[in-house]
Structures are given as C-alpha cells and as structure tokens.
C-alpha cells in the first residue's frame with residue numbers, strides 16, 4: 136500500500152472512529168473499508184489503540 140494512500144485514508148479513518156465525520160464522508164470511508172483490506176486492517180489497529188487509550192483515561 137502506498138504511503139499517500141495510507142496518509143489520506145488513515146486520517147479519514149481516524150476521524151471516522153472519533154465520529155468527527157459528517158454522514159457523507161463517513162459513508163465514503165465505510166465503502167472504502169469494504170473494498171480495501173489494508174485500510175480495514177489499519178482501522179482495526181486504530182480502534183484497538185483507541186480502546187486502550189480510553190481505558191487509560193480515568194474520569
């Protein structure tokens with residue numbers, strides 16, 4: 136996978152996981168993840184990291 140691809144979609148996936156995207160862009164990320172295994176793997180890793188971070192942040 137190309138670096139540009141990773142940067143471009145990585146940022147979107149990151150924002151998508153944080154629910155910062157509007158419906159239109161969230162839809163685009165979802166349909167991309169369906170087609171692109173690399174970004175799907177990256178998304179799972181991001182989700183994993185975010186869960187771990189959330190656990191560390193005490194209220």
Ligand SMILES: [Zn+2]
Nearest residue numbers: 144171173174
């Ligand atoms: Zn991709």
